[in-house]
Amino acid sequence: MFVHCLRTLALSSLFGVAGAHGNEHTLDARDLDPHASPCADFFQYANGGWLKANPIPPAYAAWSLDDEVDERNRSILKRVLEEAAAQTAAHGSAVQKIGDFYRAAMNLAAIERDGLAPLHDDLAAIAALRTPADVAALIRTWQLRGDAVLFEFEARPDLKDSQNAIAYAGQGGLGLPDRDYYLRDDAKSRHLRERYRAHVARVLRLLGDAEAHAESAWIMELETRLAQGSLDRVALREPLNSYHVLTLGEADARSPHFSWSDFFRATGRGDVARFSLAQPEFFAAFENALIELPVAHWQAWLRWRLADGSAAYLGKAFVDADFAFHGTTLLGARRILPRWKRVLVSADNALGELLGEAYVAQVFPPQAKQRALDLVSNLKTALRARIAGLSWMSEPTKRAADAKLDTLVAKIGYPERWRDYAGLEISPDSYLANMRSAAAFEVRRQFAKVGRPVDRGEWDMTPQTINAYYNPSGNEIVFPAAQLLPPYFDAAADDALNYGSIGTVIGHELLHGFDDEGSRFDAHGNLADWWGADDRAAFEARTQKLVEQFDAYVPIDDLHIDGKASLGENIADLGGLLVAFDAFRLTAQGASAAQTDGLTPEQRFFLAFARTWRIAQRPAQLRLQLQSDEHAPAKFRVNGALGNMPAFALAFACRSGEPLARPAPALVKIW
Numbered sequence: 001m002f003v004h005c006l007r008t009l010a011l012s013s014l015f016g017v018a019g020a021h022g023n024e025h026t027l028d029a030r031d032l033d034p035h036a037s038p039c040a041d042f043f044q045y046a047n048g049g050w051l052k053a054n055p056i057p058p059a060y061a062a063w064s065l066d067d068e069v070d071e072r073n074r075s076i077l078k079r080v081l082e083e084a085a086a087q088t089a090a091h092g093s094a095v096q097k098i099g100d101f102y103r104a105a106m107n108l109a110a111i112e113r114d115g116l117a118p119l120h121d122d123l124a125a126i127a128a129l130r131t132p133a134d135v136a137a138l139i140r141t142w143q144l145r146g147d148a149v150l151f152e153f154e155a156r157p158d159l160k161d162s163q164n165a166i167a168y169a170g171q172g173g174l175g176l177p178d179r180d181y182y183l184r185d186d187a188k189s190r191h192l193r194e195r196y197r198a199h200v201a202r203v204l205r206l207l208g209d210a211e212a213h214a215e216s217a218w219i220m221e222l223e224t225r226l227a228q229g230s231l232d233r234v235a236l237r238e239p240l241n242s243y244h245v246l247t248l249g250e251a252d253a254r255s256p257h258f259s260w261s262d263f264f265r266a267t268g269r270g271d272v273a274r275f276s277l278a279q280p281e282f283f284a285a286f287e288n289a290l291i292e293l294p295v296a297h298w299q300a301w302l303r304w305r306l307a308d309g310s311a312a313y314l315g316k317a318f319v320d321a322d323f324a325f326h327g328t329t330l331l332g333a334r335r336i337l338p339r340w341k342r343v344l345v346s347a348d349n350a351l352g353e354l355l356g357e358a359y360v361a362q363v364f365p366p367q368a369k370q371r372a373l374d375l376v377s378n379l380k381t382a383l384r385a386r387i388a389g390l391s392w393m394s395e396p397t398k399r400a401a402d403a404k405l406d407t408l409v410a411k412i413g414y415p416e417r418w419r420d421y422a423g424l425e426i427s428p429d430s431y432l433a434n435m436r437s438a439a440a441f442e443v444r445r446q447f448a449k450v451g452r453p454v455d456r457g458e459w460d461m462t463p464q465t466i467n468a469y470y471n472p473s474g475n476e477i478v479f480p481a482a483q484l485l486p487p488y489f490d491a492a493a494d495d496a497l498n499y500g501s502i503g504t505v506i507g508h509e510l511l512h513g514f515d516d517e518g519s520r521f522d523a524h525g526n527l528a529d530w531w532g533a534d535d536r537a538a539f540e541a542r543t544q545k546l547v548e549q550f551d552a553y554v555p556i557d558d559l560h561i562d563g564k565a566s567l568g569e570n571i572a573d574l575g576g577l578l579v580a581f582d583a584f585r586l587t588a589q590g591a592s593a594a595q596t597d598g599l600t601p602e603q604r605f606f607l608a609f610a611r612t613w614r615i616a617q618r619p620a621q622l623r624l625q626l627q628s629d630e631h632a633p634a635k636f637r638v639n640g641a642l643g644n645m646p647a648f649a650l651a652f653a654c655r656s657g658e659p660l661a662r663p664a665p666a667l668v669k670i671w
Contacts, residue, residue: 003460004512004568005469006483006505026493027597027607031614039654039661042642043635046610056616059338061331064615064634065487066466073359073464073482077344080358094354097421100428101351105313105343111431112315116207118432119306119314123207126302132290135298136258144267146439148172149305150286155449157473159243162525167275167450169260170242171230171282174223175200175308177330178628182220182227188557188623192329193220199325203307204300206317215300222289222301229285233565233630237517239472239527242278251277255287267447275450312342313432332618350438351426352462353419356481359464360414364481369413371491372484375498375583376410376477379506382582386575386671392538400530404513404523409456409476413484414463468505470512470572472521477509488612496601499584500608507576507583511671515571516543539670546570546668549644553636556619559626566632574641575671577609581647602651606642613638644668 033048044051056063084099085106104110116123129135142149152170157163176182176196181189197216204212235241251260254277264272277283290298311322319336327333336342347355387393387401424441426434449455456474461467463481470477487493489502512518519539522528531539547563550570554560563570584590589601596604613634617625622633632640642648643660644667654661 003469003471004509004515004518004572005467006508026497027599027604027611029597031611032607037658038652039649039658041635041639042606042610042648042652042660043613043638046607046638047614050614051616054616056618058335059333061327061333061621062615062617065612066615069466069482069485069488072485073363073466074341074344076359076362077347077355077464078340080355081344081347092422094357094421097424097426098347098351098354098358100426101347101434102343103428104426104434105346105431106339107428107431108316108339110429111313114430115315118430119207119310122306123303126299126306129295129299129302131295132257132298135290135295135302138302140258140263140266144263144443145436146441146443147305147309147436149302149309151282153443153446155446157454157525158245159239159473159527162473162521163454165449165452165454166245167264167272167446168242168278169275169283170278171226173226173286173305174230175219175304176223177624179227179230179232180627182224195329196220196325199321199329200304202321202324203311203318204304206321207303207307209300209303215304218293218297219301219304222293222297225285225289226282229279229282231279231281233562233628237565237568237630239517239520242276243527244277244280245274246277247274248272251275254280255283257287257290258283264447267444269447269450272450310432312346313435328620330620330624332620346431346435348462348464350435351421351424352464353415353459354421356414356463357418360481363485364413364463368484368489368491372412372479372489372502373410375489375503376412376506378583378586379503379510379579380405380408382579382586383507383510383575383671386579386582390671392542393535394532397530397532397535400523401514404475407475407523408510408513409474411459411476411478413479413481415457415459417457468509470509470518471525472513472518473525475513475521475523475525477506477512479506479509487608494596494604495584495587495589496596496604497608499580499587499590500605501612503580503583504577504609504612507579508572509576510579511572511575512568514575514671515568516540517568542668542670543567543571546574546670549668550632550636550640553632553640555626555633555636556622559623561626561632561636565630569631570637570640571670573637574644574668577641577645578671580609581605581645600651602647606648606651609642610638 030053031047031050033044036045036048038045054063060067081098081102084095085102087095087099089095089099125138129138139150143151143153150173152172153167155165155167158166174182181192197220200219201212201216204215209215231241246254248261248264264270307318311318323336327336384402384405387398390398393401421441423444425437459478460471461469461478461480465480466482468477468479468483483505484502487497487501488505489498519531520527520529522530547567550561550563550566552560584605592601594601599607615634617633625631625633639660643662646667649661656663
């Protein structure tokens with residue numbers, strides 16, 4: 001919640017095998033498409049050769065540079081898991097937990113033999129429901145054990161008091177990726193809902209439900225009611241829309257059939273006085289559905305949510321059904337990933353920092369961390385200079401922006417203090433039981449944080465994650481070790497490549513602190529209005545041009561990019577690119593005209609930038625991204641930002657009027 005990532009996590013967690021060619025320490029001419037004009041489509045020019053040489057593997061919905069890096073990561077992590085599984089380690093040790101987790105997850109014979117046995121008690125509990133109060137009590141029990149069956153729950157900084165943590169309960173309960181999938185009335189959406197309903201019925205039949213077809217209609221009705229009460233992607237980007245702090249008594253009055261007092265008391269936190277009922281409209285929709293729909297409908301929905309959440313950890317029939325919809329229908333993948341790769345994703349979710357500690361020891365030496373910190377310092381200097389030169393920002397707001405830069409924290413590589421997993425029990429007996437144990441451990445950890453001072457050392461990503469983020473409440477940028485590997489960051493590469501790749505990533509995260517959402521948070525991470533009214537008006541007029549630019553892009557069929565939903569990422573892309581280029585020009589190479597392999601320093605910088613975004617996507621995955629994600633497709637992130645940058649047009653001798661040499665009145669000028 002309120003954390004801004006460089007790219008969608010779905011992309012970085014689903015894919016991975018080695019690319020056809022490319023020397024990471026320099027640029028590879030074979031990656032280019034000489035038939036494409038750099039001034040018309042720089043994404044294709046910089047990456048067309050690579051795209052042709054790297055068809056999407058059947059098991060993947062997309063294939064990108066991240067996947068090439070991730071394939072190396074997977075080899076390292078697989079070795080860590082296999083070596084732990086081969087040992088007999090002391091109970092409670094990191095090796096025991098990692099090894100037993102992997103043994104249980106890879107024991108297909110035991111999983112098939114157990115069949116539905118791991119779900120038996122839950123199915124019996126569902127069958128015993130008789131009243132709306134029974135339904136509410138079961139949902140509460142499941143939420144408290146870590147199954148986010150209805151809503152998301154986490155402890156995060158209070159938006160108006162960032163030093164202290166409060167609980168946030170937010171909308172959920174949907175089987176489709178976004179609320180709009182239930183509400184759009186076009187042919188493609190109606191067809192997808194039909195396929196979703198068929199998938200629900202298929203899974204319910206695997207549970208033994210004789211009335212699965214009728215039950216799937218009940219489930220669609222219930223989830224549609226929840227979707228109607230949910231905020232859309234644009235509304236979720238407004239922080240105040242998720243900040244509705246209530247006492248437990250006030251929350252109970254809002255949903256009299258779901259007691260929040262009982263919810264907190266049941267986990268030993270009856271002392272909690274207040275929390276944020278993040279999206280009240282959603283919980284009102286839940287309350288109404290709870291009392292208006294028959295209990296039988298709720299029983300069907302709970303069986304579905306149970307099976308859907310457990311499918312990946314059950315036998316082959318459930319795994320295949322899960323992949324057929326989530327992998328093929330939604331993403332377009334043609335073949336399921338090898339089991340060990342799927343288990344790596346689960347292990348990262350369940351034991352992330354235990355794996356991370358072993359991973360970091362192999363890939364990220366201390367000197368790499370220091371050089372990354374030096375890059376951050378250079379980028380902050382460049383951003384400070386840009387802020388000082390803004391004609392539309394007043395001096396008081398500039399001083400406040402400088403103060404925010406002064407307090408901004410950069411977390412690099414891995415946490416200074418690793419997470420303690422002492423309370424997590426892992427056994428070699430059951431994959432599903434281990435995932436549930438990890439979920440329960442995490443929800444206990446979240447409850448323990450409520451009402452306490454915020455732990456500023458905590459990370460929201462594991463070190464092995466290829467991504468980065470800005471956290472406005474902490475005013476911090478966070479770069480896992482995996483994001484700081486070649487070719488993103490390479491000690492053997494020249495400054496043009498490092499500033500064009502990791503430099504633009506650092507710049508992107510820095511600019512999130514000043515995008516349409518991050519600019520609402522002050523130097524201490526509190527939601528506060530520190531801009532002058534005229535500054536805000538000027539900023540919004542300039543960002544509106546960026547909204548309109550991206551609204552006009554049509555990546556596939558008749559689907560436009562949502563310029564408002566993607567605005568924060570697009571601001572960060574453009575500003576981050578400008579700041580990284582400024583910082584590069586301060587280096588010896590950036591100030592030189594000397595060519596390397598026939599390319600100027602500026603050309604190498606821009607090619608390195610475009611290389612970081614190279615990706616091929618299946619149509620289904622691209623449609624999913626456009627309809628459910630705040631990140632625009634990579635091609636438009638590259639071309640969209642470069643088209644607003646005169647230095648790029650100059651570097652590639654683009655003529656006025658060419659697509660990426662936008663005339664001065666059309667340029668988006670924010671930072």
